[in-house]
Amino acid sequence: AGLVDVDSSPTVEVEVPNPLLWERIPVCRAFMEADVRVNLPVMKTHDQLVVTLGVKNLKGVIPKPMKRAFHRRGVVKSILDLSKAVPVDLTLLDALVAMEGLGPSFGPKVRLNTVMASTDIYALDVVAAKAMGFNPYELEYLAEAARAGLLDPSQTIDVVGEPLESYTYKFQPPPTGEEFAPGIRVVSKGACSACHGTIHSVLYDLEQSGRLGEAEGSVIVVGSQAQVPEGLETTPIIMGVCQAHNRGKGVYVEGCPPNNDRVLEAIRLAKAQGQKP
Numbered sequence: 161a162g163l164v165d166v167d168s169s170p171t172v173e174v175e176v177p178n179p180l181l182w183e184r185i186p187v188c189r190a191f192m193e194a195d196v197r198v199n200l201p202v203m204k205t206h207d208q209l210v211v212t213l214g215v216k217n218l219k220g221v222i223p224k225p226m227k228r229a230f231h232r233r234g235v236v237k238s239i240l241d242l243s244k245a246v247p248v249d250l251t252l253l254d255a256l257v258a259m260e261g262l263g264p265s266f267g268p269k270v271r272l273n274t275v276m277a278s279t280d281i282y283a284l285d286v287v288a289a290k291a292m293g294f295n296p297y298e299l300e301y302l303a304e305a306a307r308a309g310l311l312d313p314s315q316t317i318d319v320v321g322e323p324l325e326s327y328t329y330k331f332q333p334p335p336t337g338e339e340f341a342p343g344i345r346v347v348s349k350g351a352c353s354a355c356h357g358t359i360h361s362v363l364y365d366l367e368q369s370g371r372l373g374e375a376e377g378s379v380i381v382v383g384s385q386a387q388v389p390e391g392l393e394t395t396p397i398i399m400g401v402c403q404a405h406n407r408g409k410g411v412y413v414e415g416c417p418p419n420n421d422r423v424l425e426a427i428r429l430a431k432a433q434g435q436k437p
Contacts, residue, residue, distance in 0.1 A: 164190045167223050174245040180237040180308060185245050191221045192246075199248045199281065203255040203272070203288060205263030205334040207356055208235060210299050212264050213288045214251040214281040218242050224354075228416075231352040232384045232402070236301045240308060243281060251281045253288055260292075260331040265357050266364045267334070274327040282311040287319060293330035341367075343376035347396075351383030354417040355400050362423045375427050381406065395433040397426045 171186040191197060201217035209216060216239055219227055230238035255274040261267035276291075278284035282305060289296040296302045297313055305311050335341070341363050348356070359380060366372045381388050384402035388409045396410035400417055411433070413426040 164188065166191075166221060171223060176241045176245045178244070178308075180241050181233055182238060182241045182245075185242055186222060186226055187246060188221045188223075196250075197246075197248050199251040201251070201253055203253055203258035203292065205260050205267055205292075205331055207263065207334045207360070208351075208353070209301055210333060211285075211289055211292060211294060213253060213285045214248075214278075215239055215243050215285055215301065215305075218246055218248070218281075221246060228352045228354070232350050236304050239301060240305055240310060243305075243310065248281055250277060250279055251284050252277045253284060255288070255291070255327070258292075258331075261334060262360060262364070263334050264353070266360050268332070270329060270331065272327050272329060274322070283317045286311065287317055287324065291324060291328050293328065294333075341372065341375070345379045347379065347381045347386050347389060349383045349387075350385035350402065351400075352417075355382050355402075358417045358420060358423060359399075362420050362427075365420065366424075374431070378427055378430060379410075381410070395430045397423070397430050399423065399426075 166188045170189045172189045172192055173184045174187045174192065175184055176182050199214055199217055201212065201214050204212050206212040206216065218239065219230065219242065222242065253276040255272045255276060258270040258272055259267040260270050276284060276288055282302070285302060286296040289299060289302065297306060302311070306313050344363065346359060359382065363372065363375065366375055377394055379389070379392055379394055379396040380399055381396050381403060382399040386403065388396055388398070388406050398406050398410045398412045400413065400415060403412070404414075411426045411430045413422050415422060
């Protein structure tokens with residue numbers, strides 16, 4: 161056995177049966193040719209999907225450009241298509257130390273000392289979501305999966321081993337929509353995890369250094385489908401190559417994703433420009 165870098169390894173085009181968005185998806189050839197395929201996610205909250213579990217973790221077998229394309233076209237239906245295209249023999253969910261709140265990168269740790277496993281990736285995600293204190297069918301991707309016939313909400317899922325109640329914990333949900341941090345507005349649509357992660361990282365660094373107030377009042381626009389709101393009283397920060405078409409509407413930060421220093425500089429410049437006339 162050996163380690164494989166998905167981003168530098170050959171891919172193979174895999175046909176998606178009954179596609180929702182994608183008829184074919186490039187997948188790491190080594191993964192598709194493996195004798196046994198085990199999916200090893202970590203239980204975490206996620207700022208775009210609320211949770212990231214077995215289904216979301218399948219993105220690990222596709223190259224970065226395709227990951228970004230998933231977000232541009234719609235991440236929910238994209239990961240469902242991926243789950244139909246990629247065969248997985250076992251999903252083993254690491255909930256030894258999970259994450260709540262500002263997931264998937266900067267939230268507080270939650271020690272559950274639990275490992276969950278299933279040959280049915282959707283059954284695992286349903287049970288794991290319940291263990292996190294969420295209604296599975298209020299999560300967009302699982303509701304969409306039910307509508308697509310990928311899981312049956314009326315079907316009883318057998319849980320063996322420790323009873324679900326013994327490791328159920330009410331997770332703090334992630335900040336979603338425009339509620340990234342108090343006093344900071346993020347207008348996001350079609351943004352990938354990399355850009356969202358950069359925003360979280362920048363705000364986290366500012367918070368840890370006691371400088372979060374420097375960003376108060378900032379408006380960050382990110383994602384290929386996001387529109388710059390009209391009537392803003394402050395100069396917005398236009399973030400990433402997917403927003404290049406709006407670069408003249410604020411302080412533009414180039415990159416895919418932009419690095420933290422560039423975003424911090426853009427925040428400083430936008431604040432220096434002050435309120436719009």
